[in-house]
Amino acid sequence: MIKSLLMVGFAATLLAACGSSEEAAAPAAEATAETAAPAAAPTAEGFQPVKFTIANATSHTLTHLYISPAAAKDWDQDILGNQVLSAGESGLVSIEDGVESCMYDFKADFDDGDSIEVGGVDICKLEGETVTVSG
Numbered sequence: 001m002i003k004s005l006l007m008v009g010f011a012a013t014l015l016a017a018c019g020s021s022e023e024a025a026a027p028a029a030e031a032t033a034e035t036a037a038p039a040a041a042p043t044a045e046g047f048q049p050v051k052f053t054i055a056n057a058t059s060h061t062l063t064h065l066y067i068s069p070a071a072a073k074d075w076d077q078d079i080l081g082n083q084v085l086s087a088g089e090s091g092l093v094s095i096e097d098g099v100e101s102c103m104y105d106f107k108a109d110f111d112d113g114d115s116i117e118v119g120g121v122d123i124c125k126l127e128g129e130t131v132t133v134s135g
Contacts, residue, residue, distance in 0.1 A: 049096040052126040056085045057134040064109035067093070069101055070120055084111075090130070095123055108133055 056062045062085040066075040076097075085091055095104070102124035107117045116133070 049094050050102075050123045050127050051092060051094045052123075052128065053090050053130040054085065054093050055090040055130055055132045056087055057132050058110065059087050060114070061086050061111040062108055062133060063111050064107075065093075066105075066107040067095065067123075068105050068107075069097075070103040070105050071101065072105075075105075075107060093131075106131075 054062075054065065062080070064078045065080050065085070066077075067079055068074070068076040079093065080091075102122045104121050104123045105117065105119045106121055107115065109115045
C-alpha cells in the first residue's frame with residue numbers, strides 16, 4: 001500500500017513513499033511544498049505557535065506522529081502520546097517549542113507496519129491549513 005502526506009489547498013504532494021515494513025527502513029523520499037501562505041511572525045519570545053490540522057484519510061490507524069526540527073539528529077516525542085488517529089479522523093497539531101526555525105521533518109507510523117517520512121517542511125506555511133495523510 002502506498003500512503004502519502006498531502007497538504008490540502010496546495011498542489012504539491014509532500015511524500016509518496018512506503019510499502020512493506022522492510023521498505024520503511026529505507027531512506028524516505030523528500031519534497032517541499034511552495035505556497036503563498038503567510039509565515040509565522042517572530043515575536044520577542046521567538047516564533048509564534050503554528051497550528052494546523054492533520055487528517056488521516058488512509059484505511060489504517062496512525063499510531064505515532066513525530067514532528068522534529070530539521071536540524072535535530074533524533075525524533076522528538078510522539079505528539080500523539082498514548083492516543084491514535086483512526087482512519088477518517090482529524091486532529092489539531094500545535095507546534096509550540098520555541099525553535100526559531102520553520103523547517104521540520106515529519107514521520108508517521110501506522111498499525112499495518114508502514115511508515116512515511118518527509119523532510120524539510122516549512123511549518124510556518126502550514127498555519128491554519130490541513131495536512132492529509134492518504135493512501
